Amino acid sequence: MQCMHHHDLGAASLVGPVPVKAGSMGTWTIIYKAGPLGLEQDGRVGVSWLFASDWGSPQTAEPTAPNYLTAHCRGRAGLEVRFDRKGYRRPWWPLVWIRVIDGYLEPGEEIEITLGDRTGGSPGQRAPAVVNPHGAFKVLVDYGGTGRWVELSPHLPVPVVAGKLARLSIQVPSLVRPGERFQALLRLEDELGNVAGGKEVEVAWWLAAGADQSRLRPLPEAACGNGKGKWKVLIPPEGLVRLDGLEISVPGLYHFCGRCADGLAAVSNPLLVTSEGESILWGDLHSQSSEALGLRPAVEQLEIARHISGLDFASLQGNDYDINSSEWAAIRKAVAEANRPGCFTAFLGYEWSGNTPGGGDHNVLYVDDDGELLRSGFWCTREEKNPGSNDGGHSGERASERAGGQVGCGSSGERDSGRSYYPITEVYNHLPPGRAMLIPHVGGRYANFAYHHHELEPLIEICSTWGYFEWFIFEALERQMKVGFTGGSDDHKGRPGLLSYASGIFSGPGGLTAVRGGECTRESLWQALSRRRCYATTGTRLIMDVEVAGGEMGSCVKSSSPVTVHCRVVGTAPIERLELRRGKELVAVYRPDPAGPTTSPATGSTTGPTAGRRWLRLSFAGIRPKKRYAALKWPVNLKLNGCAEPEAWLIGKDIKVSRCPDGVGGGSTDGRGCMSGSSSAAGGANQDGRKSYELFAYTVGIERSLWIPLLGEEASLEFSTPFINLTWPSGEGAGAEKEPNAWPAPVRSFIYENGIWAEVNASCWSGLPQAVALEATWSDPAPPGEHAYWVKAVQVDGHLAVASPVYVQIDPS
Known part of the structure; x- marks a missing residue:
């Protein structure tokens, strides 16, 4: 069998910013030059990349939208342009392909394939979000429209590097013994969480919550005291530094804080120094x-x-x-x-x-x-590898996919x-x-x-x-x-x-x-x-400990009824609630006192809304169980009474808010998850005086939330979707005499049916919760039999932790 070599089919080159800044918008043009054979009518040229590299999905429908894709022929042939999310073979699934539909390419004629064509107003092509030194485009040719792709070599390298420095991260162990030495890891990151180096950065750092600075000893070798109760450390151009030999002698709950000269600040995950309790290792x-x-x-x-x-x-x-x-x-x-x-x-x-x-x-x-x-x-x-690879093995692809000169010649297909x-x-x-x-x-x-x-x-x-x-x-x-x-x-x-x-x-x-x-x-x-x-x-890295009937998480114990459950949690953000379940049944929900402490343990200052002002927290989460692509779409109609306008709301990440069709405004959220756009100041008015808004979001089981200021005692909310609804207040106890300044009870709606798992919660607060450390004790009068008790902790940022169940056998008394 005579094999077709890639140089017979042409060559490819790349024009565009390389290396690529993670998450940036740009324009990249792949230029295909036909080889000695030219390219027949119905022949195709393809561009592929690794599925996991996460380029934005090219589209050909909207010239003003992101990821606009075009192709032009420097010749007389007409072209068809398409993108298939899974058009090529695993792991190089994404495929842009260009088909010659009218005419042919002469040897040496070129096709320009432009990712992120900005000539029509598109902001460009979105680059991958994660640093990858091995990033590459693979260029393919289907010479006669036979469906058989031949890979050109070498691949076109598009390494991805970190973006601009945007945040500081401090990571410490969750639990150490008094006097035990430990490490702290300081990272500089871009907006997408990539390590962002490139220059030396000085960081001042200290123990949080006003703790005695003398409790931290000895000073790390890389740090020096500045006489102000803080230490300074230099993070090298690599973007991270590990500080060894830290030691705290006095038991307690600690956080480390840090601040760069340019104002970037961070608070570490919680560190519990105790001679009691079991170790916590993260993996x-x-x-x-x-x-x-x-x-x-x-x-x-x-x-x-x-x-x-x-x-x-x-x-x-x-x-x-x-x-x-x-x-x-x-x-x-x-x-x-x-x-x-x-x-x-x-x-x-x-x-x-x-x-x-x-x-x-x-x-x-x-x-x-x-x-x-x-x-x-x-x-x-594939057991046998192609010997003709000339990409140096640096393309980031699997070894068995590093096909070089003679792709499709038989040996590479053996399993x-x-x-x-x-x-x-x-x-x-x-x-x-x-x-x-x-x-x-x-x-x-x-x-x-x-x-x-x-x-x-x-x-x-x-x-x-x-x-x-x-x-x-x-x-x-x-x-x-x-x-x-x-x-x-x-x-x-x-x-x-x-x-x-x-x-x-x-x-x-x-x-x-x-x-x-x-x-x-x-x-x-x-x-x-x-x-x-x-x-x-x-x-x-939330700290969690659960004890049920004297048994530790994961254990099997015997008990009489009622069953006592104790939970201790220290979050990386304030705790919104703790949930206790017996099997599937929700036994109890514990929320911190809404009128309780509002002081941040890390800064010693109040960071939430003004104490005493009522806020409605609305959260929703859902997923499509047993679906490969499980994200649940939330088209929400929201009717409000006695609530502030949307510019005063605190709107969670990835929630879009706009006026209803009969309203007079709309809006969206900015990159921080806060409302932007003054046109959103009013929603559609209803005959009963309530205002209507449309919310839109996707969830995969993780909560999205909004905090809405309440303006009076008669505030109310209706949350409606095609699959789940909620009314707050619930209406229970209607007609009863209302206590002055009474807080409406939290309301929860839940479904698990018709291929949807969904939950909505509404609760009233005097301010954003600030308690990161929380304990709860429950007594559950469980019936005889074996029961799985488990606790879920939910933070205000939507992150959660779930403890392994304790299996309790309750014998008839």
């Missing part, structure tokens, strides 16, 4: 490297997890059918070398990715370095040898007892709980960049599964353990797992995870 057991569907090789992904994200433990979970034998060997080697007992724990693993009817997505973890890759199939694996393990019961039968673990999760394919192995599956993953899946918890508990809860990022972009930039199908902030009571070694963490001694968060 991300679910991210992808470029050996599968991610952007960064396994070695880099684990380095980022440890040194940039500051994780204590991590695991790589590439889809099984993406990984061939040599790539699996590379992953095993990277994990073994990254594992440093006492400092950082790396677990070997992969994602078993069988279809949902056969079990669905399960993360597989091994405690040892020699675990076997038990694939669900061989859809993408890895071996057998498949499908359905999931085949995996159950071949995993080593006690040395392997499965964690069902919701991702591309949700796990099917019709399959369950109680020994191999002590945990389920309940949140990730795909969203928060409370329905997953409900279903597991309905099936009497004794499982704990984990969170994982499912990061594909090279940011394991860091809050993700929500975009496209990855709309959630991520996920983390906190392990209680373990040491930073494989064996210790393994035992804690096996005993469900963990809780999940949506990516934030």
